[in-house]
Amino acid sequence: MENQIHRIGVLTSGGDAPGMNAAVRAVVRTAQDCGIECVGIRRGWNGLITSDFVQLGATSVSHIIDKGGTILYTARSEEFMTEAGRDKALSTCRLLGLDGIVAIGGDGTFRGALALSRQAAAAGYGLRVVGIPATIDNDIGCSHYTIGFDTACNTAVECIDKLRDTMQSHERCSVVEVMGRHAGHLALYVGLAVGATAVLIPERQVDFDQDIVEKIRQARLAGTTHYMVVVAEGAGSAADIGKRIHEELGLDPRVTVLGHIQRGGSPSARDRETASRMGYKAVMALVSGQGNCIIATQDGRIVDLDMEEALQMKKSFPMERYQILEALTLSGSHRR
Numbered sequence: 001m002e003n004q005i006h007r008i009g010v011l012t013s014g015g016d017a018p019g020m021n022a023a024v025r026a027v028v029r030t031a032q033d034c035g036i037e038c039v040g041i042r043r044g045w046n047g048l049i050t051s052d053f054v055q056l057g058a059t060s061v062s063h064i065i066d067k068g069g070t071i072l073y074t075a076r077s078e079e080f081m082t083e084a085g086r087d088k089a090l091s092t093c094r095l096l097g098l099d100g101i102v103a104i105g106g107d108g109t110f111r112g113a114l115a116l117s118r119q120a121a122a123a124g125y126g127l128r129v130v131g132i133p134a135t136i137d138n139d140i141g142c143s144h145y146t147i148g149f150d151t152a153c154n155t156a157v158e159c160i161d162k163l164r165d166t167m168q169s170h171e172r173c174s175v176v177e178v179m180g181r182h183a184g185h186l187a188l189y190v191g192l193a194v195g196a197t198a199v200l201i202p203e204r205q206v207d208f209d210q211d212i213v214e215k216i217r218q219a220r221l222a223g224t225t226h227y228m229v230v231v232a233e234g235a236g237s238a239a240d241i242g243k244r245i246h247e248e249l250g251l252d253p254r255v256t257v258l259g260h261i262q263r264g265g266s267p268s269a270r271d272r273e274t275a276s277r278m279g280y281k282a283v284m285a286l287v288s289g290q291g292n293c294i295i296a297t298q299d300g301r302i303v304d305l306d307m308e309e310a311l312q313m314k315k316s317f318p319m320e321r322y323q324i325l326e327a328l329t330l331s332g333s334h335r336r
């Protein structure tokens with residue numbers, strides 16, 4: 001079948017994630033390999049509204065595979081949420097002669113892509129959109145993995161290991177808040193990796209006495225004199241948890257909110273490799289005449305899924321990791 005795609009746009013949107021640059025590089029280089037022109041849209045969906053773009057040749061993405069952040073900048077766009085805003089965006093797409101758009105971001109970015117494509121279709125313009133999941137939250141229903149998660153986990157682990165050194169020396173309790181928006185994937189993965197005393201996640205109702213007080217008590221009975229509590233931002237505020245620990249146990253916890261540091265840094269090998277494979281697959285999906293789709297990982301394989309169906313999918317939460325965490329936590333004479 002003859003390739004109907006001659007020029008595509010690529011953009012990064014929503015919260016940045018390490019590996020976004022590697023995905024941009026893969027899209028641009030694959031497009032070049034297929035004889036497709038590539039235009040970089042800057043500052044997420046805003047860039048389409050304001051016609052903020054840059055031509056991306058194969059060499060313009062040299063030496064970015066190892067860079068954190070995104071060379072295309074990113075943004076959240078209120079205006080794009082409106083039909084009028086998307087009309088402006090479509091005018092830019094028509095003017096630039098875009099046949100497709102590869103949107104690298106999270107669930108919000110994909111909903112925006114679908115809304116744009118539907119609006120284009122209603123106006124008789126066959127603009128196809130492909131999503132590549134990139135968010136440190138790993139909260140995309142259709143994909144087992146999202147670009148940036150591994151690097152963010154490694155960054156959080158490195159920070160918490162450092163905190164542990166001083167908590168151990170001073171025999172203190174540390175309460176660390178990690179990102180994740182409404183999801184606890186990052187917190188649970190990191191909690192397991194650092195051997196946390198307790199982990200609070202939004203997917204599980206918090207019972208303060210059982211989940212914190214008792215865990216710290218059991219650790220103390222087992223001989224420990226420092227404690228590491230990891231809190232997912234969606235499960236509560238580390239400051240509040242710290243205050244309550246002080247009130248109920250008389251400890252003097254130190255609270256750390258890791259914040260945006262988790263989104264920075266050079267992407268890990270896993271994130272670079274996944275981004276490269278997803279970027280390649282995104283362009284191939286367009287070339288093969290696929291409709292709107294999201295590129296996803298399923299058991300390690302890279303697949304393309306119909307966008308509407310993919311956006312309905314719900315991710316199952318790996319609660320067995322919580323049980324493992326509990327089994328590995330120090331307990332007194334007997335926990336159960």
Ligand SMILES: Nc1ncnc2c1ncn2[C@@H]1O[C@H](COP(=O)(O)OP(=O)(O)O)[C@@H](O)[C@H]1O
Nearest residue numbers: 014015076077080081105106107108109111112
């Ligand atoms: N339902 C929607 N319709 C149109 N655009 C949307 C929709 N949801 C999100 N967007 C656009 O996508 C942008 C990024 O979404 P956001 O949820 O902030 O980040 P992420 O893509 O990382 O989840 C938003 O700022 C908005 O411009």
Ligand SMILES: O=P(O)(O)OC[C@H]1O[C@](O)(COP(=O)(O)O)[C@@H](O)[C@@H]1O
Nearest residue numbers: 014015106134135136137179180181
């Ligand atoms: O950059 P902001 O606006 O402070 O947003 C913080 C949020 O962005 C994230 O880092 C990433 O979320 P998204 O991928 O959905 O944008 C969340 O973990 C966090 O809640």
Ligand SMILES: [Mg+2]
Nearest residue numbers: 106107108135
């Ligand atoms: Mg999101």
